[in-house]
Amino acid sequence: MIRFRYKNETSSLGKIKRPIANVFLETTNAKIETAMYIDSGADITMIPLSLGFALGFKQDPDDKIFEIRGVSGSGVPYIIKEVFLTMDKTRIKIRLAWALIEEVPLLLGRMDVFAKFKIIFDENSSLITFTPI
Numbered sequence: 001m002i003r004f005r006y007k008n009e010t011s012s013l014g015k016i017k018r019p020i021a022n023v024f025l026e027t028t029n030a031k032i033e034t035a036m037y038i039d040s041g042a043d044i045t046m047i048p049l050s051l052g053f054a055l056g057f058k059q060d061p062d063d064k065i066f067e068i069r070g071v072s073g074s075g076v077p078y079i080i081k082e083v084f085l086t087m088d089k090t091r092i093k094i095r096l097a098w099a100l101i102e103e104v105p106l107l108l109g110r111m112d113v114f115a116k117f118k119i120i121f122d123e124n125s126s127l128i129t130f131t132p133i
Contacts, residue, residue, distance in 0.1 A: 001129060001130070001131050002087050002088040002090060002117075002129070002130040002131075002132075003127055003128065003129050003130075004019065004020060004021045004022065004038070004127070004128045004130075005126055005127060005128075006018060006019055006020070006123075006126040006127070006128070007020045007035075017123075017126055018037060019037065019038040019121060019128045020035050020036065020037055020038065021035070021036050021038050021087060021108050021128070021130075022034075022035050022087075023035075023036055023085055023086060023087050023108065024084075024085070024086040025047070025051075025055060025083045025084070025085060025096075026055075026083060026084040026085075026086065026091075027055045027056050027057075027083055027084075028056070029055065029056025030054060030055050030056050032051070032054055032055060034051065034106060035106065036106040036107060036108040037105055037106065037107050037108065038108045038119075038121075038128055039107045039108060039109055040110065040114070040119075040121075042107040042108070042109030042110065043068070043109055043110060043111060044068075044080075044095065044096060044097045044109045044110070044111040045085070045094060045095075045096040045097065045107060045108050045109045045111065045112075045113065046068075046076075046078065046096065046097040046098075046099055046104055046105075046106070046107045046109065047096060047097075047098060047099065047104075047106055048099050048101070048102045048103070048104050048106070049098070049099055049100055049101055049102050050102060051106070052081065052098040052099075055081075055083065057079075057081055057098050059079060059100070063079045064079070064080075065077050065078070065079060065100065066078055066079070066080070066097070068097060076097075076099050076100075076101060076104055077099070077100040077101065078097035078098055078099045078100060079097075079098050079100065080095050080096070080097060080098075081095070081096055081098045082094070082095055082096075083096060085113065087130060090130075090132055092112065092113070092116055093112070094111070094112035094113055095111060095112055096109075097109075115133075116132065116133055117130040117131060117132055117133060118130075118131040118133060119131075
């Protein structure tokens, strides 16, 4: 069982608790620890341009560029890349969206992640629990 605590942040709504996971993202070139918003509404895990460069990603001429739209409706160009994601001692291979812009939050999305765990968002206790299936 892997547990994360909600983190207190300030927004236009005032102080708010957000579900955040501390994870490692790993490629053959790098291993980086980072915090990501656990987003059950995100189809895919997403990272900004600079984090992709830090992981050793390069845009190849044959990479297909996709566009994803969030609730705001504005499009974000991205390329799908593969990494290893480690939470606590659990390591899984996932696809993620490497945004070709910087202005995106780090999101831990559903694809390749949520199906491997039973996930409980416990608002009252400010805990998120991932139990490997």
